[in-house]
Amino acid sequence: MSRSAKDINEQSPWQEMTPGGEIYEGGTARLTLTGEWRSNVPVWDPEKCKQCLLCAPYCPDASIPVKDGKRLDFDFDHCKGCGICYKICPFQAIRMEQEVRA
Amino acid sequence: MSFRERLSGNEAIAYAMRQINPDVFAAFPITPSTEIPQYFAQYVANGQVDTEYVTVESEHSSMSTCVGAAAAGARAVTATSSCGLAFMYEMLYVAASARLPITLACVNRTLTGPININNDHSDSMGARDTGWIQIYAENNQEAYDNYLQAMRISETPDVRLPIMICQDGFITSHAVENILLEEDSAVKRFVGEWNPEHALIGRDHPLAVGPYDTCPYCMEHKVQQAEAMKNAKRAILDVAADFEQTFGRKYGLFESYRMEDAEVALVLIGSTAGTAKACIEKLRAEGVKAGLIKIRVFRPFPMEEIAQALSHVQAVAVMDKSEGNSACGGPLFAEVRSACYDLETRPKMINVVYGLAGRDCAVEDVEKVYRHLLHILETGETGPRYLHMGQRSSEQEVL
Amino acid sequence: MAYNHKVELSKPERFVGGHRLCAGCGAGIVCRAMTRALDEGDKAVICNATGCLEVSSFLYPYTAWEDSYIHSAFENASATCGGVEAAYNVLKRKGKIDDTYKFLTIGGDGGTYDIGFQSLSGAMERGHDMTYFCYDNEAYMNTGIQRSSSTPRFANATTSPTGSVSLGKTQNKKDLTEIMAAHNIPYVAQTTFIGNMKDFHEKAHRAIYTPGPAFVNVMAPCPRGWQYKPELLPEICKMAVETCVWPLYEVVEGEWRLSYEPRRKLPVSEFMKLQGRFKHCFKPGNEWTIEAAQKYVDEKWEKLLSKCV
Numbered sequence: 001m002s003r004s005a006k007d008i009n010e011q012s013p014w015q016e017m018t019p020g021g022e023i024y025e026g027g028t029a030r031l032t033l034t035g036e037w038r039s040n041v042p043v044w045d046p047e048k049c050k051q052c053l054l055c056a057p058y059c060p061d062a063s064i065p066v067k068d069g070k071r072l073d074f075d076f077d078h079c080k081g082c083g084i085c086y087k088i089c090p091f092q093a094i095r096m097e098q099e100v101r102a
Numbered sequence: 103m104s105f106r107e108r109l110s111g112n113e114a115i116a117y118a119m120r121q122i123n124p125d126v127f128a129a130f131p132i133t134p135s136t137e138i139p140q141y142f143a144q145y146v147a148n149g150q151v152d153t154e155y156v157t158v159e160s161e162h163s164s165m166s167t168c169v170g171a172a173a174a175g176a177r178a179v180t181a182t183s184s185c186g187l188a189f190m191y192e193m194l195y196v197a198a199s200a201r202l203p204i205t206l207a208c209v210n211r212t213l214t215g216p217i218n219i220n221n222d223h224s225d226s227m228g229a230r231d232t233g234w235i236q237i238y239a240e241n242n243q244e245a246y247d248n249y250l251q252a253m254r255i256s257e258t259p260d261v262r263l264p265i266m267i268c269q270d271g272f273i274t275s276h277a278v279e280n281i282l283l284e285e286d287s288a289v290k291r292f293v294g295e296w297n298p299e300h301a302l303i304g305r306d307h308p309l310a311v312g313p314y315d316t317c318p319y320c321m322e323h324k325v326q327q328a329e330a331m332k333n334a335k336r337a338i339l340d341v342a343a344d345f346e347q348t349f350g351r352k353y354g355l356f357e358s359y360r361m362e363d364a365e366v367a368l369v370l371i372g373s374t375a376g377t378a379k380a381c382i383e384k385l386r387a388e389g390v391k392a393g394l395i396k397i398r399v400f401r402p403f404p405m406e407e408i409a410q411a412l413s414h415v416q417a418v419a420v421m422d423k424s425e426g427n428s429a430c431g432g433p434l435f436a437e438v439r440s441a442c443y444d445l446e447t448r449p450k451m452i453n454v455v456y457g458l459a460g461r462d463c464a465v466e467d468v469e470k471v472y473r474h475l476l477h478i479l480e481t482g483e484t485g486p487r488y489l490h491m492g493q494r495s496s497e498q499e500v501l
Numbered sequence: 502m503a504y505n506h507k508v509e510l511s512k513p514e515r516f517v518g519g520h521r522l523c524a525g526c527g528a529g530i531v532c533r534a535m536t537r538a539l540d541e542g543d544k545a546v547i548c549n550a551t552g553c554l555e556v557s558s559f560l561y562p563y564t565a566w567e568d569s570y571i572h573s574a575f576e577n578a579s580a581t582c583g584g585v586e587a588a589y590n591v592l593k594r595k596g597k598i599d600d601t602y603k604f605l606t607i608g609g610d611g612g613t614y615d616i617g618f619q620s621l622s623g624a625m626e627r628g629h630d631m632t633y634f635c636y637d638n639e640a641y642m643n644t645g646i647q648r649s650s651s652t653p654r655f656a657n658a659t660t661s662p663t664g665s666v667s668l669g670k671t672q673n674k675k676d677l678t679e680i681m682a683a684h685n686i687p688y689v690a691q692t693t694f695i696g697n698m699k700d701f702h703e704k705a706h707r708a709i710y711t712p713g714p715a716f717v718n719v720m721a722p723c724p725r726g727w728q729y730k731p732e733l734l735p736e737i738c739k740m741a742v743e744t745c746v747w748p749l750y751e752v753v754e755g756e757w758r759l760s761y762e763p764r765r766k767l768p769v770s771e772f773m774k775l776q777g778r779f780k781h782c783f784k785p786g787n788e789w790t791i792e793a794a795q796k797y798v799d800e801k802w803e804k805l806l807s808k809c810v
Contacts, residue, residue: 057533156584
């Protein structure tokens with residue numbers, strides 16, 4: 001019996017679920033793709049970005065990955081498009097666009 | 103080797119706690135359980151235990167502290183009575199649903215109101231559906247012995263449920279009796295260590311406890327919990343068997359006293375059993391075939407076993423030391439009568455609510471109940487099923 | 502050690518995306534910053550009161566926390582944390598635990614100012630080595646924006662609604678930070694999201710690494726409850742500080758220290774006008790509400806200044 005969050009779903013019988021709703025690993029929320037909630041999408045312009053990283057701590061969804069002191073492009077799996085990063089960027093390196101889905 | 107000592111019921115519990123040396127004790131005073139944290143505080147003050155003694159600001163916080171400590175992999179204990187248990191109510195459900203083996207010494211006292219400090223079972227009966235295992239004692243010896251068995255039952259892997267070890271406030275908690283105690287090393291060996299596979303701390307992986315459990319999952323978790331309570335029956339008997347082998351005293355789900363040929367019988371919980379046994383001896387001397395079932399384990403309720411034990415009895419009085427406010431009987435009555443439904447031939451059955459808020463129940467009172475059962479047998483008429491005994495009344499009461 | 506923004510932001514994330522807080526929720530920012538203040542290598546247990554954060558960050562089987570986490574109820578996060586900390590102390594003493602653990606409790610204002618207040622006060626008094634973070638969004642947001650003792654006067658909330666004879670909540674906001682300071686615990690602070698979050702980070706770090714109990718009150722705006730566009734969060738926090746509605750300060754071992762003093766204190770209306778919950782205050786005839794709010798803020802600010810060294 002797997003006790004990993006990725007193997008527990010709405011079809012799991014009670015015998016195969018963890019007792020009391022415990023989970024034995026961290027960060028399993030990553031499996032939830034909250035990017036689907038988005039109606040506006042931030043667009044990052046690496047040319048304009050000065051890598052000040054002011055945007056990164058303001059993201060409620062941890063969707064501005066930072067590696068070795070530099071930000072990368074958005075984690076669109078989880079970004080909800082709140083626009084805080086766009087508003088706080090002093091260099092207009094982030095703009096908001098309407099989300100278009102194929 | 104067992105040895106004899108004079109101890110009150112509260113002292114006996116505190117003594118057992120010291121021997122077990124639990125990791126965390128969340129302490130808050132309430133009559134009549136206050137002495138348990140008091141005695142234990144002295145053990146802490148004397149350096150006799152390693153326990154973190156957390157003097158919380160309420161019973162709600164004592165159960166919350168136990169929840170946190172148990173989830174962290176610690177053995178967590180507390181003691182309470184009456185309003186204290188009621189104040190924990192929500193947390194009792196949390197402890198059980200999070201499957202945390204916490205041990206609570208419940209010194210039964212009536213539940214407000216009006217406020218009163220004396221014994222009945224309304225506090226723990228109010229918590230009967232919270233998902234806790236409930237074991238009741240007749241006397242100080244049983245309180246001690248039940249406590250020694252508690253953790254092994256509740257920590258059994260396919261059980262993992264919290265456990266309440268109940269005794270009658272003042273009647274056993276404050277009365278001093280000569281009882282048999284076991285040596286510290288033997289107790290430690292019997293109870294053993296608890297090292298759960300998962301815990302909030304000290305494991306190579308994190309643990310998340312207490313989710314928001316949406317509709318597609320929550321019922322499954324509740325079914326798991328219900329299964330665990332079924333498993334508890336086996337665990338209680340297994341631990342009792344080992345206890346008997348280790349210490350020589352025998353326990354089951356309930357005690358049958360002179361039941362082998364009983365025609366009339368009482369079913370009751372707690373210290374009144376001693377009074378009833380004295381009454382039975384008196385009646386037996388007169389040739390009355392009287393018997394008694396003393397419930398030890400109320401949760402899980404030993405339904406099939408009780409039905410079996412009553413199958414040959416002709417008239418039964420279920421004695422509830424708490425008022426159900428159902429207008430048709432107390433909680434023990436509901437369980438016992440339900441248990442007997444599947445019998446081919448059912449005994450006639452009445453409910454006697456007695457001893458509320460410390461109202462005394464003497465041998466003569468119990469005798470009245472047996473006489474009433476004999477009267478039912480003679481007349482063939484059960485009469486009113488839901489009776490109170492011991493209250494002053496301006497009318498002629500049945501009992 | 503001086504705050505290094507790039508180094509701190511490069512740490513592994515301990516509160517991950519995929520939680521179900523609303524877009525732009527202040528609580529998510531608190532959780533990330535709070536766990537970022539933990540030193541790498543130190544483990545933590547997060548104790549969480551029931552509320553938006555709880556139902557959003559641990560929906561079975563999905564936890565947003567990389568660390569161990571426990572939620573038990575609304576009113577008892579502090580007592581639950583005290584139990585975990587007590588277990589740690591004894592298990593460490595018995596040699597069953599090697600790692601260093603830090604104990605963080607987090608609740609909204611409902612779970613902190615109101616229903617969880619007794620539990621918080623008790624845990625602080627007992628001296629557990631834990632830090633309580635309140636994400637203060639000034640109402641019961643999880644149940645739909647009901648007023649709490651933290652809701653400011655005149656705010657429109659669903660149990661203090663505006664109406665033909667009502668201008669929102671009639672009572673002032675409870676000053677919980679001050680009440681916690683009165684517990685004489687080693688560390689109390691008030692912060693919010695300002696600039697590069699240096700203020701938040703330093704206070705959180707100091708709180709977590711001060712032995713004994715610590716309390717950090719974080720103004721964490723809620724776009725839905727306060728009725729503003731989510732992207733305005735940094736502006737609202739800035740105005741809360743520049744108007745002295747939410748002063749930044751800390752109380753270190755009983756010593757009051759102001760963290761920031763605006764060069765020119767802005768009128769309280771600059772904070773209020775950004776939020777729909779105060780919309781009615783700007784209607785003709787209701788000017789007195791803004792005057793009253795200003796007077797209250799001025800008095801509180803002067804009182805705070807007189808306490809600070």
